[in-house]
Amino acid sequence: MFNPETKLSKHFKLKELEKSHTAQRNSIDNRVKDKIILDNLVVLCENVLEPIRTNFNIPFSPNSGYRSLELNRLLGSKDTSQHVKGEAVDIEIPTISNRDLAEWTKRNCDFDNIILEFYDEDDPQSGWVHVSYTKSTVRRKQTLMYNGREYKHF
Numbered sequence: 001m002f003n004p005e006t007k008l009s010k011h012f013k014l015k016e017l018e019k020s021h022t023a024q025r026n027s028i029d030n031r032v033k034d035k036i037i038l039d040n041l042v043v044l045c046e047n048v049l050e051p052i053r054t055n056f057n058i059p060f061s062p063n064s065g066y067r068s069l070e071l072n073r074l075l076g077s078k079d080t081s082q083h084v085k086g087e088a089v090d091i092e093i094p095t096i097s098n099r100d101l102a103e104w105t106k107r108n109c110d111f112d113n114i115i116l117e118f119y120d121e122d123d124p125q126s127g128w129v130h131v132s133y134t135k136s137t138v139r140r141k142q143t144l145m146y147n148g149r150e151y152k153h154f
Contacts, residue, residue: 017065040086097124
């Protein structure tokens with residue numbers, strides 16, 4: 001186990017990437033136990049979260065970051081989810097449209113994929129932005145929208 005106060009980057013601590021209300025409600029231990037996952041969270045923060053935080057200059061905490069396999073399964077996600085590896089984060093920033101956040105991230109960050117999830121054009125604050133980053137030198141640079149039924153490119 002690692003100290004939850006461990007700084008992953010200038011503005012983000014491990015406890016922010018481990019937090020999960022669903023895990024708490026279901027007594028699931030969602031703490032990072034693997035150094036590789038911790039290292040993945042560091043590069044995710046450095047390459048995705050920090051540039052976003054610096055650009056918008058608005059404090060925010062991820063909705064979802066690391067997910068233990070047990071938590072990930074409870075949420076109905078695949079075992080191959082990048083959240084399980086510490087390679088993905090779901091975010092929203094107060095006062096910023098999720099579409100604008102996704103578009104800015106697409107233009108300005110290195111990433112594996114961005115998914116604008118459950119976004120409704122009539123409600124700019126709807127949904128959230130899923131961003132993944134992998135240390136692999138081959139990143140897909142995939143940008144998708146997902147409405148609960150289908151994916152399409154944006």
